[in-house]
Amino acid sequence: MSATLLTALSRTTEPQTTLRRFLALDAVVTTGNGLVYVAASGPVGKLLGVGSTLLLGLGVLLVLFGAYVGYLASRPQPPAFAVKTVVEVNLAWAVASLASLVLWFSPTAVGMTWIPAQAAVVAGFAGIQYLALRARG
DSSP states (O other): OOHHHHHHHHOSSOHHHHHHHHHHHHHHHHHHHHHHHHHTHHHHHHHHTOOHHHHHHHHHHHHHHHHHHHHHHHSSSOOHHHHHHHHHHHHHHHHHHHHHHHHTOOOOHHHHHHHHHHHHHHHHHHHHHHHHHHHHO
16 A cells, blocks of 8 residues: 555545545455455465465455445444444454464465565554544544
């Protein structure tokens, strides 16, 4: 995610708008990632060194979670509790992703790059969403 994109998305005086934009971006990225995992769990699993059955299941979860985040983004004022839940789930995903490198997976070189990178993006979403929620008041 580039700084230019983040700046463009946050360019508003309305904290509510900023929060909804970052929820929407999270929804698009999460759902897109999930759809790739669902549609190509075999080849992507081999590329990353992750089992295709696990990747398929994770893909379904990501699509469902992305849809929920998209629903929140579509609300005129997303409920604070729901947004906090999204932040916490994103943080848990980032931590679990990093832990999986040591505890469960034997990833390929691509997996060793992709897994921490996507964990960083998800943690970034959590941080931005948290800050936007706080700014909203």
